Amino acid sequence: MKLKLRLYNTLSRKIEEFVPIDEHNVRMYVCGPTVYSRAHFGNARPAVVFDVLYRILLKLYANVKYVRNITDVDDKIYKTAIAENISVSELTDKTIRQYHEDMASLNVLPVTIEPRATGHISEIIEFIKNLLAEQKAYISNNHVYFNINSAKNYGKLSRKKLDELISGARVDVSENKKNPLDFVLWKPIDEQFNFGWDSPWGKGRPGWHIECSAMSKKYLGEIFDIHGGGSDLVFPHHENEIAQSCALTHQEQIANYWVHNGHLTLNGVKMSKSLGNYVTVNELLQNFDGEVIRFAFLMSHYRAPMNFSITTLNQAKNILDRWYTAIGNVEFIQTDEVFSDVMDALLDDMNTPKAISILHTRIDEINKTHNETVVNIFINTCRSLLGIMQVREQEWFHNVDEDTKTWITEKIKLRSIAKKQKNFVEADMIRNELLQKGIIIEDTKDGTTWKVKT
Numbered sequence: 001m002k003l004k005l006r007l008y009n010t011l012s013r014k015i016e017e018f019v020p021i022d023e024h025n026v027r028m029y030v031c032g033p034t035v036y037s038r039a040h041f042g043n044a045r046p047a048v049v050f051d052v053l054y055r056i057l058l059k060l061y062a063n064v065k066y067v068r069n070i071t072d073v074d075d076k077i078y079k080t081a082i083a084e085n086i087s088v089s090e091l092t093d094k095t096i097r098q099y100h101e102d103m104a105s106l107n108v109l110p111v112t113i114e115p116r117a118t119g120h121i122s123e124i125i126e127f128i129k130n131l132l133a134e135q136k137a138y139i140s141n142n143h144v145y146f147n148i149n150s151a152k153n154y155g156k157l158s159r160k161k162l163d164e165l166i167s168g169a170r171v172d173v174s175e176n177k178k179n180p181l182d183f184v185l186w187k188p189i190d191e192q193f194n195f196g197w198d199s200p201w202g203k204g205r206p207g208w209h210i211e212c213s214a215m216s217k218k219y220l221g222e223i224f225d226i227h228g229g230g231s232d233l234v235f236p237h238h239e240n241e242i243a244q245s246c247a248l249t250h251q252e253q254i255a256n257y258w259v260h261n262g263h264l265t266l267n268g269v270k271m272s273k274s275l276g277n278y279v280t281v282n283e284l285l286q287n288f289d290g291e292v293i294r295f296a297f298l299m300s301h302y303r304a305p306m307n308f309s310i311t312t313l314n315q316a317k318n319i320l321d322r323w324y325t326a327i328g329n330v331e332f333i334q335t336d337e338v339f340s341d342v343m344d345a346l347l348d349d350m351n352t353p354k355a356i357s358i359l360h361t362r363i364d365e366i367n368k369t370h371n372e373t374v375v376n377i378f379i380n381t382c383r384s385l386l387g388i389m390q391v392r393e394q395e396w397f398h399n400v401d402e403d404t405k406t407w408i409t410e411k412i413k414l415r416s417i418a419k420k421q422k423n424f425v426e427a428d429m430i431r432n433e434l435l436q437k438g439i440i441i442e443d444t445k446d447g448t449t450w451k452v453k454t
Helices: 041-060 075-084 088-105 117-133 208-220 231-249 281-285 290-298 310-327 340-347 352-369 372-386 402-420 424-436
Strands: 006-009 014-017 026-030 064-068 137-140 143-146 183-188 204-206 224-230 255-261 264-266 306-308 439-444 447-452
Touching (some): 041 088, 041 306, 041 340, 064 208, 075 088, 088 281, 117 183, 117 204, 204 208, 224 231, 310 372, 310 447, 340 372, 402 424, 402 447
Parallel strands (some): 026 224, 224 255
16 A cells, blocks of 8 residues: 655645645655855755655655755845855855755755756746736836736735735835735846846846746646745745746646745744844854754754754754664665654654654664664665664764774763762763763763764
8 A cells, every 4th residue: 555645735724645646747846045145054944854855755756856946036146246246156156056065964865956047037038928918917117017916816825815915014015016915027127236137128137936936837837746945935935926827827726735844043033144143054064963953953843943052953963873873883784674653754744753753762672682674774764764874883973993982882881880879979080081082971861972072
């Protein structure tokens, strides 16, 4: 019997069984980065979340097309290029390269197609021309706007009502518009950013929403299976995508399942480049392995808000230390088998915290039995579904040799005995002895872990 995936659909506000339009050609589109600076921790969350979903889909279906776009048309890009005194293409090429490096460090798989907005200007112009021909858009003062009154059921994704949105905080009000909710499809170049493309409406550049509609239509068709992104994109970005795409195609929907990850906060405030309260992935990689950062995301359910903290990263590191210690240096034998209960947890709306809890029990079993078959299934489950446990134990612990590892393990046992006997002086002496050898130990509720001082 074929395994069934269940996902929370933002459109219906409930968990639904995933039924692809064509099980031989499963299609997913996810909004990617705007490339004007290095990715921060918040940018990395959707990359990891939808990488897990991609891995699950690859387990279930033979052919999965995953499109994640690059937004390289944006005023923030032009402003940054001017500030750095480099060309726009130099900035975007550099930032895209850095994004790929950072995501690879988090074990994020390459996507099937990664279209750049600048490579699809002709498709965007054609899309706008067709909307104008259908009188779903209009020209005003060298701008082209989408006519929101032409959209059926506007607000069905975000559950917002038109009369409650007038002059809303996220709406760009302009005297050029017929309706304050109308959004720009094409805008002319200006004195500040003399950068754009020729079009029937003059030299200019596209609006943000139309980019994704044009690219998703080109690579995935008029209607596809899954559209993903951060919850902050539900309105206005995804709502406007639906409006303009459905206005053109006359479909009821652009995607059957809308999947959104929760906000990520720093000290309780949404992490944002515009607010300046963010930590880049590259900065974190100076002190934490990419697997640790990835695991920190997996510890929270993807739909739940997540508060960034160094404490969370340290917790993730301690768990991975324990797991790597348990599996040892068993020679991994390739297998397609995964733990069925872990798979079941992930099929239930990507419940990664439950999957991790189950894997904890497997580690307890491995510690007791040292069964190499179980170890191999454990490794494959972690690698193929969660993107973790990618290296050997020695590599994880900075290549500590077996003799040193045995010595460390023995010292930790002696310290544990000393603590049970309330001989805290002896316990502290052992800790200091280990520290002098460059070994840091930490007591957790799951036992004592160790790592090499960096």
